[in-house]
Amino acid sequence: MQRPGRHRGASTALIGRVATALALLCAFTGRSPAQDDFHHPELEWRTIETGHFFVHYHTGAERTARTVAKIAEEIYGPITSLYAHEPDGKVSFVIKDYDDYANGAAYFFDNKIEIWASSLDTDLRGTHNWLRNVVTHEFTHIIQIQTSFKFGRRVPAIYLQWLGYQSERRQDVLYGYPNRIVSYPLSGFVIPSWFAEGVAQYNRKELDYDYWDSHRDMILRSYVLDGNMLTWNEMSVFGKTSLGNESSYNSGFAFVSYIVDRFGDAKLEEISRNLSTLTEVTIDGAIGRAVGIDGEQLYREWQDALKADYTERTAAVRAAPVAGDIIGDVGFANFYPAFSPDGKYLAYISNKNGDYFSSSALYLYELSTKTERRVASGVRSNFSWSPDGKTIWFSKHTQDNPFWSSYYDIFSLDVESGDDERITEGLRSNSPAVSPDGGRIAYV
Numbered sequence: 001m002q003r004p005g006r007h008r009g010a011s012t013a014l015i016g017r018v019a020t021a022l023a024l025l026c027a028f029t030g031r032s033p034a035q036d037d038f039h040h041p042e043l044e045w046r047t048i049e050t051g052h053f054f055v056h057y058h059t060g061a062e063r064t065a066r067t068v069a070k071i072a073e074e075i076y077g078p079i080t081s082l083y084a085h086e087p088d089g090k091v092s093f094v095i096k097d098y099d100d101y102a103n104g105a106a107y108f109f110d111n112k113i114e115i116w117a118s119s120l121d122t123d124l125r126g127t128h129n130w131l132r133n134v135v136t137h138e139f140t141h142i143i144q145i146q147t148s149f150k151f152g153r154r155v156p157a158i159y160l161q162w163l164g165y166q167s168e169r170r171q172d173v174l175y176g177y178p179n180r181i182v183s184y185p186l187s188g189f190v191i192p193s194w195f196a197e198g199v200a201q202y203n204r205k206e207l208d209y210d211y212w213d214s215h216r217d218m219i220l221r222s223y224v225l226d227g228n229m230l231t232w233n234e235m236s237v238f239g240k241t242s243l244g245n246e247s248s249y250n251s252g253f254a255f256v257s258y259i260v261d262r263f264g265d266a267k268l269e270e271i272s273r274n275l276s277t278l279t280e281v282t283i284d285g286a287i288g289r290a291v292g293i294d295g296e297q298l299y300r301e302w303q304d305a306l307k308a309d310y311t312e313r314t315a316a317v318r319a320a321p322v323a324g325d326i327i328g329d330v331g332f333a334n335f336y337p338a339f340s341p342d343g344k345y346l347a348y349i350s351n352k353n354g355d356y357f358s359s360s361a362l363y364l365y366e367l368s369t370k371t372e373r374r375v376a377s378g379v380r381s382n383f384s385w386s387p388d389g390k391t392i393w394f395s396k397h398t399q400d401n402p403f404w405s406s407y408y409d410i411f412s413l414d415v416e417s418g419d420d421e422r423i424t425e426g427l428r429s430n431s432p433a434v435s436p437d438g439g440r441i442a443y444v
Helices: 061-084 132-146 193-202 214-223 244-264 266-275 282-290 297-315 315-319
Strands: 021-023 047-050 052-060 091-096 102-105 110-118 159-165 178-187 334-339 345-350 361-366 373-377 383-385 391-398 409-415 419-423
Touching: 021 047, 021 361, 047 282, 052 061, 061 091, 091 159, 110 132, 132 159, 132 193, 132 266, 178 373, 193 244, 214 244, 214 297, 244 266, 244 282, 282 297, 297 315, 297 334, 297 361, 334 383, 345 383, 373 391, 373 409
Parallel strands: 052 091, 091 110
Antiparallel strands: 021 102, 047 052, 102 110, 159 178, 334 345, 345 361, 361 373, 383 391, 391 409, 409 419
16 A cells, blocks of 8 residues: 555653553553453463563463563664664553453553554454564553653653742741742644654554554545645544544655655664754654754645645546435444445444444434434444344453453344344453344454
8 A cells, every 4th residue: 555655741840750651552442441450360470581571460460461572673774773763661561451441551751552452443444463563552652752851751841830929027937828820831842643653653664563554544535625634733632532543643654664764764763863852842843853854844845745646646546526314414433334234224333423332332223214323332352233134243342250350242133123132241241243033243
């Protein structure tokens, strides 16, 4: 696939220190059950030590931990050499496999990375090797962000404050009430989200564990051709919907690829080094000093290149447009439409007016009346009709198990009554598919 044009810090004494994390998947969801992170005293924890890493894992996750240890040592040299920086101690990986949840988080002040073992399954990205992707992504966060530190790992920020006081006439009172205050915070790192996530997704050219796929290209292409790209400032922050946050990832990945193709990957280290100086407080100047073009100006040149490229490549399609009748026009996550065997209904997944994918539900659209109803909430995966069209089988997260883990289980829905029934108990069973004779169910 052609490339376009080519994740709690605070101050020291006054504010205190908070672990900072950049998460691989924070773009996609609101706070899901898996992220509540209940204590699991039933688990035994062990540690694997390698030349550069500690890998901490619990009972049942040893295979994943050993794979992570192998991958981490293999990518240590390529990533540290790209940024000419090595951590000041061994980096810890914490492997979690007590929830059906996929994510990764880099705590770059603490030399710690958390990995959820379940493979990432999102509709906005293609197929990748999960562990090689997430291990390389999060370790790149550690190395690249530490490269940009202004005061090192022990001082996340400096906070200067001056107080003025009212004059006090009484000699037994030292100061009057404070009536003036001047505060100046200086962060220990200044990195917009697009750059942090862009370089982490880029990895480096020789690894290619994450790559520009057709899903990402579809999202960016739609923005470009609609004249609705994220602005320079918009793609620098999260706090959007699931689609908006993912678009910051996409924009960053594409823009970083553009910078590398035009100026070489050595500029990623140079930009990061520029951000580590006390005089550089914006990415604009850091890019300008590295490539000779101010960041925002380079962004506009990238925009123009994208528009020209996508316009040319879609000319034939736009010249003869074909459009159907829109059935589900509410929500940005309308997925997996499937007709019932008798052709009476269309079932699909939608987040409707929700801001995140986690608010998705299963909807049933009756073709004859053109009306729909929500029949099951909390459904994110695909589903399967029974051969007679009377039942829909789906899976969703439950925490009804001895240790409150968030597991997928399979449910059946009676189409006419709307009643559902839980079929499996803590089997971590997802994406059911009913056999043609209705006698068996295959699932992940």
